[in-house]
Amino acid sequence: MNAVATTFSVLESAAMDTALRAALQGPRGANPLVGAVILNADGEQVAVGYHRGAGTAHAEADAILEARKAGIELRGTTMVVTLEPCNHVGRTGPCAQAIIAAGITRVIYAVDDPHDPAAGGARTLRSAGITVESGLAAADALELNREWFDAVASKRPFVTLHIAQTLDSRIAAVDGTSQWISSPESLADNHSLRGLIDAILVGTGTVLIDNPRLTARDPEGGLSGRQPLRAVMGRREVPQDAAVRGTDGRFLHLATRDPREALSMLFEEGVRHVMVEGGSSILSTFLAAGLVDELIVYLAPTLLGSGTPALNDLGITTLSQAQHWMWDEAGGGSVRTLGNDLRLHLRPTRPATTQENSLPGSEAAEYVSGGH
Numbered sequence: 001m002n003a004v005a006t007t008f009s010v011l012e013s014a015a016m017d018t019a020l021r022a023a024l025q026g027p028r029g030a031n032p033l034v035g036a037v038i039l040n041a042d043g044e045q046v047a048v049g050y051h052r053g054a055g056t057a058h059a060e061a062d063a064i065l066e067a068r069k070a071g072i073e074l075r076g077t078t079m080v081v082t083l084e085p086c087n088h089v090g091r092t093g094p095c096a097q098a099i100i101a102a103g104i105t106r107v108i109y110a111v112d113d114p115h116d117p118a119a120g121g122a123r124t125l126r127s128a129g130i131t132v133e134s135g136l137a138a139a140d141a142l143e144l145n146r147e148w149f150d151a152v153a154s155k156r157p158f159v160t161l162h163i164a165q166t167l168d169s170r171i172a173a174v175d176g177t178s179q180w181i182s183s184p185e186s187l188a189d190n191h192s193l194r195g196l197i198d199a200i201l202v203g204t205g206t207v208l209i210d211n212p213r214l215t216a217r218d219p220e221g222g223l224s225g226r227q228p229l230r231a232v233m234g235r236r237e238v239p240q241d242a243a244v245r246g247t248d249g250r251f252l253h254l255a256t257r258d259p260r261e262a263l264s265m266l267f268e269e270g271v272r273h274v275m276v277e278g279g280s281s282i283l284s285t286f287l288a289a290g291l292v293d294e295l296i297v298y299l300a301p302t303l304l305g306s307g308t309p310a311l312n313d314l315g316i317t318t319l320s321q322a323q324h325w326m327w328d329e330a331g332g333g334s335v336r337t338l339g340n341d342l343r344l345h346l347r348p349t350r351p352a353t354t355q356e357n358s359l360p361g362s363e364a365a366e367y368v369s370g371g372h
Helices: 010-023 059-069 095-102 121-127 138-144 146-154 184-194 204-210 259-268 280-288 352-358 364-369
Strands: 035-039 045-050 078-083 106-111 131-134 158-165 170-172 199-203 229-233 251-254 273-276 294-299 325-327 335-338 341-348
Touching (some): 010 035, 010 045, 010 106, 010 138, 035 059, 045 059, 059 078, 059 095, 078 138, 106 121, 106 138, 121 131, 138 146, 158 170, 158 184, 158 280, 184 294, 184 335, 199 204, 199 259, 199 280, 204 229, 204 280, 229 259, 251 259, 273 280
Parallel strands (some): 078 106, 106 131, 158 273, 158 294, 199 229, 229 251
Antiparallel strands (some): 035 078, 325 341
């Protein structure tokens, strides 16, 4: 497919910048970060929307709703969005149909949606007589969601790794005690995350030592309305009376030590976002394999001096092999105070020379050169 260069106006470029910033307000996970802006006939930004996570309105529908709340006439307007509008029915309706119904006559988006069930929105819009152009700020939009694009291309869940540790990187004292390293506020934040993910994964060692429930709970300790699949990875048997088994059937034992195989098994179960918790062995296994898309660290102002380290050997023998991470502003910011703790939010860095090879679709140059 040959790229066709498209020239976008200063106002359209400014709208895409706004959409990219808005997208960062949403959480990372099974769905991409997406922002949308509606422009009137004069190119003025009249509404902004973004996706707030699984089950909520997509960015396009959110922007349309904001415009309607403000009494703005949508017929004849332009929508600028960071990702191709979806074309499928999931927990919410297809964005392409919402755009058509609203009377929007032009759509500019950054990059194509690589997710097969959602793809084809641009084609649907064009069939309805809407002018569709793409490629505006494509590199920025790809960088915004590069981990999500990688997960989709690999047909595996998006992986969030969670660590609750002391200042000296300990997750338990010498006697094995670990409750409560994190503050109540950090625990509450973690449980809110559990309510958003598809599955939570620990190793068999954590189950045998701590006997966790792995449920999502409200501040009063009751079960939240939405519960993740509780998955345990490892070859040792999970005791029949283990709390993680529960009584609702939402338990899965992954009899493997291979993180890629575990992710493949979870993907087959319909899991698109998994949070890895537990002991240093499973945390280190996923980090060493380069399979972590998002890192959340709850850092308590506590020193132990000895005890269980958060991580084991990652196979790094020299500084040049070190893993490097960058601060992630998505979903509330890179550093937040929760009670006495700091909540650190990071994403893996990637050498600039490899970014082009990770672009979705068959022709990376098409996205860089400005549309198709």
